[in-house]
Amino acid sequence: MYNTEYKAEFEKHGIWFEHRLIDDMVAQVIKSTGGFVWACKNYDGDVQSDIVAQGYGSLGLMTSVLVCPDGKTIESEAAHGTVTRHYRQWQQGKKTSTNPIASIFAWTRGLAHRAKLDGNSKLASYCELVELACIETIENGFMTKDLAICIKNGDASAVTEADYLSTEDFMNKLGEAVEAKIVGNNIVSRL
Numbered sequence: 022m023y024n025t026e027y028k029a030e031f032e033k034h035g036i037w038f039e040h041r042l043i044d045d046m047v048a049q050v051i052k053s054t055g056g057f058v059w060a061c062k063n064y065d066g067d068v069q070s071d072i073v074a075q076g077y078g079s080l081g082l083m084t085s086v087l088v089c090p091d092g093k094t095i096e097s098e099a100a101h102g103t104v105t106r107h108y109r110q111w112q113q114g115k116k117t118s119t120n121p122i123a124s125i126f127a128w129t130r131g132l133a134h135r136a137k138l139d140g141n142s143k144l145a146s147y148c149e150l151v152e153l154a155c156i157e158t159i160e161n162g163f164m165t166k167d168l169a170i171c172i173k174n175g176d177a178s179a180v181t182e183a184d185y186l187s188t189e190d191f192m193n194k195l196g197e198a199v200e201a202k203i204v205g206n207n208i209v210s211r212l
Contacts (some may be wrong), residue, residue, distance in 0.1 A: 027066065037068075037140075043069075046059065047069060050069070050073060054071060058141040070083065070085070074100075079168055081200070082123055084097065084099060085100035095130075095134045097130040097131040097134070099123035099126075111188075118166035118186065120124060120164075120165040120167050121165075121192060125155055129152050130148075133145055133149075150199065150202040154199045155198070157198060158194055158195055164185055165188070166185040168185070169184040172184075
């Protein structure tokens with residue numbers, strides 16, 4: 022199918038398709054610098070996306086969006102399961118530093134799709150502003166422990182409490198950034 026239907030169009034754009042077995046592709050991912058799209062079967066995608074996310078950042082930043090062929094229905098999720106351990110710690114009265122970015126982006130991606138379906142430009146702008154506020158907050162040095170560990174080259178022992186915020190403090194910092202974006206862009210919150 023690729024050769025007959027897509028190859029010429031791909032070549033016009035300087036891209037190509039090649040089939041690889043999963044073990045060969047995993048090895049390629051580990052030694053590569055990226056720059057490719059990796060389409061996987063469901064199980065392979067579930068397993069390998071976690072490896073890629075952890076190897077090149079944090080599971081707390083990974084979202085997943087599934088799109089139906091009709092383009093009208095999507096499923097957007099935070100594609101990880103790290104919260105249970107943190108929740109148990111919180112139940113014990115311990116301070117946590119849980120990264121909410123993937124959960125926030127799951128919501129913004131879902132709401133952005135709703136905005137697209139409804140032609141709601143204000144909602145679409147709001148989603149963009151929330152995501153931008155999250156990114157800028159982290160780029161400005163306010164982050165959760167998982168990201169602080171990434172900055173210290175994966176060395177958790179090099180991270181001190183001064184390097185990251187607790188869950189609550191990080192959420193408050195994100196809230197401040199979102200509110201500043203809303204005010205700065207004349208979007209009136211209906212909450």
